[in-house]
Amino acid sequence: MANRIVVDPITRIEGHLRLEVEVKDGKIVDAYSSGTMVRGFELILKGRDPRDAWAFTERACGVCTTVHALASVRTVEDALGITVPPNAELVRNLMFCAQYMQDHVVHFYHLHALDWVDVVSALKADPKKTSEIAQSISNWPKSSPGYFSDLQKRLTAFVESGQLGIFANGYWGHSAYKLPAEVNLIGVAHYLEALEWQKEVVKIHTIFGGKNPHPNYLVGGAACSINIDDANALNAERLAKVGSLLEIAAEFIEKVYIPDLMAVASFYKDWGAIGGGLSNYLAYGDLPTHGYGDPEHFKFPRGVILGRDLSKVHPVDGKNDAEIQEFISRSWYEYGSGDGDGKHPWKGETKLKYTGPKPPYDHLDVDKKYSWLKTPRWKGNAMEVGPLSRMLVAYASGREEVKEVVGAALKQLDVPVTALFSTLGRTAARGLETKLVAGWSKEFYSQLLANIKNGDTRLWAGEKWAPETWPAEAKGVGMTEAPRGALAHWIVIKDRKIENYQLVVPSTWNASPRDPKGQMSAYESALIGTPVANPEVPLELLRTIHSFDPCLACAVHLYDEKGRYLNQVQVL
Amino acid sequence: MTAAAVASPRVLVLGVGNLLMRDEGIGIHVVRELEREEWPERVTVLDGGTGGFHLLSYLCEHERIVMVDATMDGEPPGTIRVLRPRSLTDMPRTLSAHDIGLRDLLESAALLGAKPEVVLVTVSVAEISGEGVPLSTELSPRVLRVLPEAAALVRGLAREVGRQASA
Numbered sequence: 001m002a003n004r005i006v007v008d009p010i011t012r013i014e015g016h017l018r019l020e021v022e023v024k025d026g027k028i029v030d031a032y033s034s035g036t037m038v039r040g041f042e043l044i045l046k047g048r049d050p051r052d053a054w055a056f057t058e059r060a061c062g063v064c065t066t067v068h069a070l071a072s073v074r075t076v077e078d079a080l081g082i083t084v085p086p087n088a089e090l091v092r093n094l095m096f097c098a099q100y101m102q103d104h105v106v107h108f109y110h111l112h113a114l115d116w117v118d119v120v121s122a123l124k125a126d127p128k129k130t131s132e133i134a135q136s137i138s139n140w141p142k143s144s145p146g147y148f149s150d151l152q153k154r155l156t157a158f159v160e161s162g163q164l165g166i167f168a169n170g171y172w173g174h175s176a177y178k179l180p181a182e183v184n185l186i187g188v189a190h191y192l193e194a195l196e197w198q199k200e201v202v203k204i205h206t207i208f209g210g211k212n213p214h215p216n217y218l219v220g221g222a223a224c225s226i227n228i229d230d231a232n233a234l235n236a237e238r239l240a241k242v243g244s245l246l247e248i249a250a251e252f253i254e255k256v257y258i259p260d261l262m263a264v265a266s267f268y269k270d271w272g273a274i275g276g277g278l279s280n281y282l283a284y285g286d287l288p289t290h291g292y293g294d295p296e297h298f299k300f301p302r303g304v305i306l307g308r309d310l311s312k313v314h315p316v317d318g319k320n321d322a323e324i325q326e327f328i329s330r331s332w333y334e335y336g337s338g339d340g341d342g343k344h345p346w347k348g349e350t351k352l353k354y355t356g357p358k359p360p361y362d363h364l365d366v367d368k369k370y371s372w373l374k375t376p377r378w379k380g381n382a383m384e385v386g387p388l389s390r391m392l393v394a395y396a397s398g399r400e401e402v403k404e405v406v407g408a409a410l411k412q413l414d415v416p417v418t419a420l421f422s423t424l425g426r427t428a429a430r431g432l433e434t435k436l437v438a439g440w441s442k443e444f445y446s447q448l449l450a451n452i453k454n455g456d457t458r459l460w461a462g463e464k465w466a467p468e469t470w471p472a473e474a475k476g477v478g479m480t481e482a483p484r485g486a487l488a489h490w491i492v493i494k495d496r497k498i499e500n501y502q503l504v505v506p507s508t509w510n511a512s513p514r515d516p517k518g519q520m521s522a523y524e525s526a527l528i529g530t531p532v533a534n535p536e537v538p539l540e541l542l543r544t545i546h547s548f549d550p551c552l553a554c555a556v557h558l559y560d561e562k563g564r565y566l567n568q569v570q571v572l
Numbered sequence: 573m574t575a576a577a578v579a580s581p582r583v584l585v586l587g588v589g590n591l592l593m594r595d596e597g598i599g600i601h602v603v604r605e606l607e608r609e610e611w612p613e614r615v616t617v618l619d620g621g622t623g624g625f626h627l628l629s630y631l632c633e634h635e636r637i638v639m640v641d642a643t644m645d646g647e648p649p650g651t652i653r654v655l656r657p658r659s660l661t662d663m664p665r666t667l668s669a670h671d672i673g674l675r676d677l678l679e680s681a682a683l684l685g686a687k688p689e690v691v692l693v694t695v696s697v698a699e700i701s702g703e704g705v706p707l708s709t710e711l712s713p714r715v716l717r718v719l720p721e722a723a724a725l726v727r728g729l730a731r732e733v734g735r736q737a738s739a
Contacts, residue, residue: 044707059592199629213626
């Protein structure tokens with residue numbers, strides 16, 4: 001009889017996803033992923049002013065906060081036919097880049113690294129050897145034997161105080177940890193440095209968005225004004241601060257994140273054949289260089305890859321009602337037209353109908369409906385979204401700079417291109433795109449400065465701000481790439497109010513339940529075949545799920561009134 | 573420098589919670605009341621929302637923190653309590669239902685050498701979005717009724733901890 005493991009919640013620090021997996025002979029043979037909390041944005045937005053929608057959607061999540069605002073303003077602009085000025089696009093791009101750099105580094109060090117790095121083993125490292133290894137992989141200055149020795153003392157004191165704190169959730173000493181003690185110590189050192197680093201980088205959001213968390217956005221442009229001499233505007237001093245923050249960000253990514261990623265990956269190459277899951281990849285693309293209306297010139301291209309065939313990229317149209325559809329046959333909703341139906345988000349319905357077990361429960365009834373997430377499909381296909389999808393779509397689209405960084409990483413690790421379709425590939429793709437984003441952010445910054453120098457300070461297109469200028473009915477879609485993957489909002493405006501509003505978020509693509517045809521979504525599919533040496537401490541399972549960077553705060557909201565955490569794993 | 577040695581400590585008045593999840597957003601409602609008032613320069617009144625790691629710099633840059641949050645502690649909705657955790661282990665791991673793992677963040681701040689003194693104001697709540705309860709920005713009547721009282725309490729605590737030169 002197979003063992004069923006329940007991990008609820010699954011994220012290390014912020015979590016609200018429930019997974020039920022079955023293990024047989026040391027491998028996962030079946031998996032069910034459930035979002036256990038209802039959302040229902042449309043219920044909150046219906047009847048409101050479309051220009052305010054961003055401020056509500058932005059509150060969906062503390063991590064993806066800016067991306068929902070971006071998708072929302074684009075959706076309204078698309079519906080009303082508004083084109084934002086080039087500077088506004090650049091400001092949005094810079095906020096997007098800051099979000100990516102912060103979020104991906106935090107993911108790597110604070111939400112994922114401890115699946116690979118054994119903190120307790122780091123206490124046994126030889127600081128001198130650690131220094132030699134650190135200096136062999138990077139010229140990052142904080143690498144002396146004294147630096148690592150001091151850090152080790154701090155860490156020892158912390159562990160001996162009995163307050164492992166944020167490190168308490170790890171499975172220290174697990175046989176699946178393969179790094180030498182010295183590499184573990186480097187990992188812990190950079191965990192702490194990344195904490196310090198990330199709190200500076202996000203200040204870019206405060207500069208452009210007035211506040212952080214939850215910076216301000218604006219339909220028609222950016223919520224700031226450029227005046228290089230005005231103390232309250234985007235002035236010379238603040239622009240210079242952005243420039244220096246971007247430099248600091250890029251240096252850390254180049255000299256710390258990427259070398260660490262490669263060093264860790266080199267000890268875990270077997271994970272290049274585990275956790276692949278689905279073979280279809282979707283990216284909406286983002287980072288416009290000729291305006292949002294011209295996806296051909298996005299830095300991240302738009303497209304779909306089917307069956308891992310990198311010779312062909314299929315186009316994606318968010319407005320075609322036969323392409324993106326949401327199904328609810330395994331979700332706690334009902335459709336007027338019947339449960340087997342798929343609905344394009346413009347025609348989306350959100351009628352709640354909970355039929356699951358009464359909480360608290362031991363198991364979901366996975367043969368019936370088992371999630372608050374709807375199940376999105378592209379032309380009926382289950383799709384993975386996220387960094388791996390973005391890198392694969394760009395690679396298959398022939399983007400040279402992407403091919404270059406991906407090719408170099410494969411060569412350095414001495415693994416074939418098929419190793420990308422895996423847990424390791426997902427984690428590596430996230431790092432590689434961060435490196436690209438760091439470079440692109442400097443291009444956007446230079447362009448913004450050049451525009452200002454040339455006298456262009458426009459940040460807002462206000463011609464269609466007044467509701468009197470709007471048509472009686474309008475529909476729009478706003479697409480973006482959240483750090484976790486393809487994100488889009490759909491709006492229907494009627495009589496100048498929101499008639500329907502639907503979000504299809506990355507974690508819905510990846511973490512949703514099965515569809516009417518029984519096809520699994522990305523999480524469930526990727527878990528099949530993942531080894532689990534000890535079901536009481538399923539470290540391997542976490543590696544695969546964390547490689548997606550789950551953020552169910554995005555998809556469904558958490559409840560955790562009992563404070564249950566990762567280390568409470570039941571084996572049944 | 574430890575918080576106790578600071579002559580004029582910087583004070584962070586921090587509301588956390590999710591505005592979209594009914595009573596869960598009480599911390600933000602309180603902060604929005606206080607944002608309208610004049611505060612000395614060393615006091616920051618912050619809508620922390622569901623800020624997660626975005627809040628770390630604020631936690632590291634203030635010696636005293638007055639935090640207001642929702643809790644589901646089984647008390648009647650609208651019950652207000654003041655907690656003064658002496659150490660991180662006294663902090664509840666999660667208070668309620670939003671994303672922020674505040675204790676995780678304070679532990680992260682401690683790893684970076686920052687140990688702000690925290691006073692926690694909790695408001696017991698009735699309704700949050702959850703299984704079968706969709707999102708809404710409305711507070712339930714019993715929690716809405718104590719909003720002025722909670723704001724006054726937080727206002728007083730912010731002044732009190734800002735005056736203390738040492739703990």
